[in-house]
Amino acid sequence: xxxxxxxxxxxxxxxxxxxxxxxxxxxxxxxxxxxxxxxxxxxxxxxxxxxxxxxxxxxxxxxxxxxxxxxxxxxxxxxxxxxxxxxxxxxxxxxxxxxxxxxxxxxxxxxxxxxxxxxxxxxxxxxxxxxxxxxxxxxxxxxxxxxxxxxxxxxxxxxxxxxxxxxxxxxxxxxxxxxxxxxxxxxxxxxxxxxxxxxxxxxxxxxxxxxxxxxxxxxxxxxxxxxxxxxxxxxxxxxxxxxxxxxxxx
Numbered sequence: 001x002x003x004x005x006x007x008x009x010x011x012x013x014x015x016x017x018x019x020x021x022x023x024x025x026x027x028x029x030x031x032x033x034x035x036x037x038x039x040x041x042x043x044x045x046x047x048x049x050x051x052x053x054x055x056x057x058x059x060x061x062x063x064x065x066x067x068x069x070x071x072x073x074x075x076x077x078x079x080x081x082x083x084x085x086x087x088x089x090x091x092x093x094x095x096x097x098x099x100x101x102x103x104x105x106x107x108x109x110x111x112x113x114x115x116x117x118x119x120x121x122x123x124x125x126x127x128x129x130x131x132x133x134x135x136x137x138x139x140x141x142x143x144x145x146x147x148x149x150x151x152x153x154x155x156x157x158x159x160x161x162x163x164x165x166x167x168x169x170x171x172x173x174x175x176x177x178x179x180x181x182x183x184x185x186x187x188x189x190x191x192x193x194x195x196x197x198x199x200x201x202x203x204x205x206x207x208x209x210x211x212x213x214x215x216x217x218x219x220x221x222x223x224x225x226x227x228x229x230x231x232x233x234x235x236x237x238x239x240x241x242x243x244x245x246x247x248x249x250x
Contacts, residue, residue, distance in 0.1 A: 003248045004214050005045035005221035006235055007199060008228040010035060012051045012081070015065060017229060029229040036069045039228070042235035045250045047073060048169070048199075048223060050101065050128075051081025052144050063095050070096020078126055078169075084112070086119050093120070101169055103128040104142035107149055107156075110163055117164030126199075127165040129153060131186060132173040138186045145173050153186060154193050161194045168194065169223065172202035177226065179205025182213040191218035199223050207233060207241040214247050 010017050010032045017029040029035075032049070039047055049069065051062045066079050079092050080101025089100045106113050106127050116125045130141045131153040140151035157168055170190050172183035182203045191198040197220040200213045204224035213219050227233045239249045 001248055002220060003250045004219075004242070005199075005250060006210070006238060007046045007048055007221050007223040008035070008039045008044050008235070009048040009050065009201065009223050009225045010069075011225060012049060012062070012065065013053050018052070029226060032065065033068055033072060035229060037072050039235065040073045040075055043239065044075060044228075044235050045221070046076040046078065048078045048101065049080070049097075053081075063091055066092060066095040066097060080126070080128060084109070086112075086115050089116055089120065089124075093124075099124050099126050099167070101126040101128045103130065104147075106160070107140065107142050107151065110159065113160060113163035113165050117166075122164050122166035122196075125165045126167045126169055127160045128169040128171065129156065129160075129190075130171050130173055133183075133186075138189075141173060154189055157190045157194050161196050165196060167197045167199065169199045169201060170219075175203030176201075178203055179227070181205065181209045182217075182219075182222070184212060184216050187213060187219050188217035191220075197221065205232075207238055210238060210242060211245050211247060214242070215245075 017032045017035055036047055076098045078099040078101050079097040083089055083100050083102050084105040092100055130145050131138050132141055138153040140149045140153055140156050175183045180203055182200045187200045199221040200219040201223040204227055210222045213222055242249045
């Protein structure tokens with residue numbers, strides 16, 4: 001078994017870290033720069049930064065914040081939110097991002113995934129999928145979970161891989177913020193359907209939830225936000241727990 005990664009996620013709104021439940025009821029969760037520094041100290045394997053309400057107006061703020069965080073950390077840094085072109089990605093690389101995450105723009109223009117891969121390499125391209133169980137189907141949502149698409153999650157995952165993505169960030173909207181556990185069924189289905197790493201996201205509330213997602217699915221990483229931000233489960237404690245469960249972590 002390859003070593004599993006533990007990834008804190010900074011959801012950013014107006015320059016602050018925030019956290020919601022099922023993509024709504026957004027609350028403040030702290031200063032992103034201070035949190036990022038703490039995660040490096042704690043031994044997090046990577047950091048994900050998502051500007052959840054990215055618009056043209058706050059793009060400049062995002063880039064400045066990315067630069068400030070990148071200066072403080074020495075772990076792989078994925079940045080997403082409002083990226084719709086190779087030029088947008090280039091700005092973020094120059095600001096210090098190691099990878100970019102695209103979601104709505106990739107659904108709207110799948111060629112973007114290939115363009116990013118051709119310019120920067122597939123290891124640089126993370127495609128985020130926000131998925132929700134609707135009428136007995138797992139469907140893909142865009143625009144921060146506001147817009148239901150016609151895409152089914154497993155078929156879109158396979159398409160993403162063909163187009164050149166290096167990784168999938170899979171967030172279950174049904175589980176997001178609930179702390180009731182990752183959505184094992186869809187995470188397992190997607191991680192078995194593709195040959196690229198899948199980051200499981202949405203629902204982590206206990207150490208056991210990470211054990212479940214790593215033993216019951218082929219996910220290569222577990223991502224969480226509030227349990228780390230509010231120190232309900234510090235990263236070092238989680239890694240110690242997983243090692244005791246014979247789950248290899250970095």
